[in-house]
Amino acid sequence: MKKIVALFLALALMLGMTSAFAEGLKVGSFDVAGAGNVELGFGWWGNQVRDAATHDALAYFTENFPNVTFNENSQNWANYWALMTTYASDNSLPDLMQQDYAYLEQWVEAGDLLDLTPYIESGALDVSGISENILNTAKVGDGIYAICAGVNAPAMLYNKTLTDELGIEVPSNLTWEKFVEISKEIKEKKGYGVVFGQGNSENSITYFARGLGHQALFEKEGTTLTAEEAAGYYKTMLDGVAEGWMFNTDEIANVNVQDIAQSPMVFGATPDVRTWCSIAFSNQLAAFQAAATADGIELGICSWPSDDPVKSNYMKPGQFFSVTTDSKNPDLAVAVLNYLINDPQANVLLRAERGVPANSEVAAAIAEEVNKIDPTYGVAVDYLAIVQENSSPIFPPLPSYVGTVNADVLQKLSDEALLKTPAYTAEELGAMFVEETNSIAEDY
Amino acid sequence: MTTRSLDRRESGFTRWINKESTAGVIFSLPFIIGFLMFLLIPMVLSLYYSFCKYDIQNPPTWIGLDNYIKIFTKDKTFTKALGVTVYFALIGTPLKVIFALIVALILNHESRAVGFYRATYYLPSIIGGSVAVAILWRRMFESNGTINAILGQLFPGMQSYNWFAEGPAIWVLIILTVWQFGSSMLIFLSSLKQIPMELYEAASIDGANGFKRFWTVTLPLLTPTIFFNLVQQTINSFLAFTQSKLITNGGPRDSTLFYTVYQYNKAFPALGKSQMGYASALAWIMLIIVSAVTLLLFKSRSKWVYDA
Structure with a gap:
């Protein structure tokens, strides 16, 4: 009996090894074929191109390991976070989830993401191709909670x-x-306008603040901008609308x-x-x-x-893949993560749509193939090379109150600043931004 | 007599299962469970949360009346959203009821095509609050949508009219709700059928013309139905959500921000922490407002509703 069991085990091991070697997918040290029939959840925000690319990469994994299938959950940016927060509340997050640099920290603080350090140490997750700098962007405290899915800017x-x-x-x-000059010329000659600064995003004003020498716009206690500096930001919008080349609030609502x-x-x-x-x-x-x-x-x-x-x-470790603490098969999820990060074929299928792969060997290996599918890849890579030379270090991950600032302050103020007949001056808007942001930070 | 009592003693379970009340309880269990799980328990919980700071991810902490105080003293968006919702209900509901009545009167004839027309006019209500209609509506009113294409043909210069600007945006939503008059129309139709022909005949003999007959016979006898439709549609208007969320997302500048959408945004923000406690407080305020409005309508009943 013992012999039979031993034989069986040896056979199973061999089978597992052959499948792993024959297909050669880079899944790390975990025996994926022996994991039994598992459906893994994978959530991301995306667009049509990304959805198709991600589906292809996951389908290729299933082709090689038919025992692993995926429950794909693709959302747009805004719905994604609302949905994931709801999942987090009853511990039903997908096994793997896409993360954003800015919001990583608050998800770690809430205890939703798995610390990957043990897997890196055991060799289950191979990060040898990723530079220390990029790897550390997902470091919170002593743990590494995500792996960069692609670099962009x-x-x-x-x-x-x-x-x-x-x-x-x-x-x-x-x-x-120069931007104003070009925009005015185009508006005058062709009629095309500009949509700028609208909506509930901190990106534009952060970029503006960095131009003034603040590495970050938000710190724990509030914003780094003074009311006068913030007024400068809102002045660009008031001027743009007054000069006619920037879309006003009503016009933006129409597109x-x-x-x-x-x-x-x-x-x-x-x-x-x-x-x-x-x-x-x-x-x-x-x-x-x-x-x-x-x-x-x-x-x-x-x-x-x-x-x-x-x-x-700045160079941005664009998006991240994380394994969630709700996963019932964390080892398998890490193996899939390893595949997504390190496998050349996976990255050809992913088309570098999330940015240039963080694994530099993979990035080099796939360049030709991806260029064939997507001629813009080369353009993006060239642009990143320029940014690499002409940029400053990225800001630290955002404090958790920023989401509320986006929704309750930035959206409102940009709507006001972009009004056709504005009700507030730039100085008033700047003061409101600083005051309201700091009060939200304090309440949090 | 003896045998029967012996039978009963034989098995407690058989006795219990054969009791009429047991069957009643079992058959109403689906409702009871649903009522408890989806209505009573969530309501009690939300009442509790409304006195808490609660972000879904962490356990709620009791803060007493803070949420309510903040809503009434500091929250300008609350006032704005409530204003928008009242405006929508005040304009949209009567328009919808009047429109339903007019179409019902037109369709209240015996002709072969009437069945087809009734079904056609009812159709928008079936697909009523659905996501598909909201998206369709947005596309129709977009700068290069169908509506502008038609308007452009009729009135040159109108082809780039901006429906989603601050003024007209709310009207895009009101037109949508008025268009969905079908269920009110059906109710009107069935009560139109119940008005006795003799009354019309008597009125005709007395020399009443078409309008006079409508004014003195049809309308008074319809008032109970009008009342019913008005109450129902008012409540619906206060709780409307899909249109505002999907067509305009409350914008521009909160000019179409329905109360329910504001509440939803607080509970499930696109980014940042959920403010479930605050949203629950908003929900309870809405419950009180809707109850008060309904009560007012019922109080007004004796003034204008004709109860035969």
Whole structure:
């Protein structure tokens, strides 16, 4: 009897090994084939291109390990966090979830993410190809709670077909002054406008603050900006609307800025409801270009406008993959994570849509293949090389009160600043920003 | 007599299961469980949370009346959202009821096509609060949507009218709710059928013309139905959610922010911590407001409703 068991075990081991070796998927040291039939949950926010790419990468895993299937949960950015918070409340988060640099810390603090350090030490998770700097961006306290899924940078995407037609050269490091000049010229000659600063995001004002020399906009106790400095930010918007090249609050309500396929840069009947550029991130170039091609538009890429683009711009460990503490199969989830980070074929399928892979060997290995699928990849890589030379260190992960500031303060103030007939002056708006942000930080 | 009592003693379970009240309890269990799980317990919990600071991820902490005090003294968005909702209910509900009545009167004829028309007009109500209609509505009113295309043909210059600007945006939502008049219309139709023909005949003999007959016969006899529709639709208007959340997301500048959407945003914000306690307090305030409005409507009943 013992013999039979031993034989059986040996057989099982061999089978497991053959499948792992024959297919050669990089899943780390865990025996995936022997894990039994498991369905893993995987949640991410995305767009059409990303959803397809992620599905392909996961399907390829299932092809090699038919015992592992995935429950894919793809949402848009806004719904994603609301949904995941709800899952977190009754401990039903998916096994793997996409994370964002800015929000990582609060998820760790809430105890929802698994510390990956033991897996890195045991070799189950191979991070040898990832630089220490990038790895440490997901370090909270002594633990590493996520692995970077791709590196990207803030990037303004613009309608290059249009600027070429007008003979306008857009520099890679765009100053605010130059941006205003180009925008005015385009508005005058072609009618295209600009959507700037709207909505519930801290990105634009953070970029502005960094241009003034603040590495971070938010600290534990509140904002680093003074009321006068914040007034400068709101003045750019008041001026933009007054001069007519920036969309006002009412006009923005009439276009869909949330959905890439319907973004006014790539969609819209007449120039007066369209924009010549979009404030985005470098990894979004692929999705935007996919939507723009239908309209015969070629997109260009440059930095977001700032008085000092070198101080403002930063390399961002774009998105992260985390294993959640709700996972019932953490070892298997880590193996999938290892696959997503280190496997060349997985990264070809993922098309570097989340940014250039953090694993430099993988990034080099897939360049040619990805370029074939997605010609914008090379453009994004070139842009990142420029940013690498012309940027400053990124801000630390955001304090947890920032989400509330986004919804309750930034959204409201930008709506006011972009009004056609504004009710407040830049000074009033700046003072409101500082006062309300600090009071939210204090209450939290 | 003896045998029967012996039978009863035989098995306590058989006796119990054969009792009429047991069957009653078992058959009503689905409702009782549903009522407890989805209504009573959540309500009691939300009442408790409304006195707490609660972010879903961490256990609630008791803060007494703080949420309510903050809502009434500091929260400008609360006032704004309540104003928008009252405006929507005050304009939208009567319009919808009047519209339903007019269509019901038109369809209150015997003809072969009437069944088809009734079904057609009822259709928008079936797909009523659905997500698909909200998205369709947004597309129709967008700058390059159907509505502007038609308007552009009729009135040159209107093709780029901005429906989602601060003024007209709320009207886009009101038009949607008025368009969904079907259920009120059906109720009107059935009570129109119940008005005795003799009354019309008597009125005709007395020399009443079409409008006079409507004014003195139809309308008074319909007042109980109007009352019912008004109460029901008012409550619906106060609790409307999908339109505002999906078509305008409350914007621009909160000009279409329905109370329920504000409450939802507090409970499930796109980013940042949930303020479930605060949202629960908002919900209870809404419950009181809706109850008060309904009570007012019932108080007014004796003034204008004709009870035969």
